[in-house]
Amino acid sequence: MMEVSGADAHHLHHVMRAKIGERLLVADGAGGSAEAEVAGFAGGKVQLRLVQRLEEAAESLAEIELFQCLPKGDRMDFIVQKATELGVTRIRPLLSQNVVVRYDEKKAQARRERWQKIAAEAAKQCGRARIPEVAPAALLPSALAAQANDAAALRLFFYEAEKQRDLRTVLRGSAVQRIFMLVGPEGGFAPEEAQHAAAHGFVAVTLGQRILRVDTAAIVAISLVQYEKGDLGFAKSSIDDLGVQGQSV
Known part of the structure; x- marks a missing residue:
């Protein structure tokens, strides 16, 4: 048996008006998913009975980390929500020279919690079995240094001063499925940051001749990577129902 509590239980019982015997797709947020049947309602919780575990989930073939x-x-x-819908595995907020917003420790933690909640809600809405991790905001140099030893990843950064090397050519020239994507803020990257x-x-x-807004650039970049390396263009799951986060009991 599984048990759904809190906001998910309220939404399932009072908004979706689920009935006993109704079948749903449930996910544990870490990659596992299953088909379950509503077994009962008690104490503000919804009891679910496992029908079958699912091997196939709405996860991308590419493992994408967004350095934003x-x-x-x-x-x-918006970026966190749409990046989650597009299948990224991790989101790393960054502070670079041209970033305008600056948070104190308390505000930074509150923002991270907000973004993680947005990611969880977006994952649920689009039927994902895995909730992307939103990392703590970090300085750009330290974030780049921290990932330097990951030899398995293809690293891309979208730079307005680059006029020749296009994304499609780079993606089609590499078989790597683990991809780090670095997107700048308003004002772009300083020359020394690009060198770093x-x-x-x-x-x-x-990304082409036009200058894109930050949020546009992030979503376009992820979409293009997913089209070439991931799962855009075909569906892997036959279950279209609501995904809820369940806990074993």
């Missing part, structure tokens, strides 16, 4: 320099306002909320990224294995690529 923080944009102004609430644009990061290149020194840590990041390949500069262009």
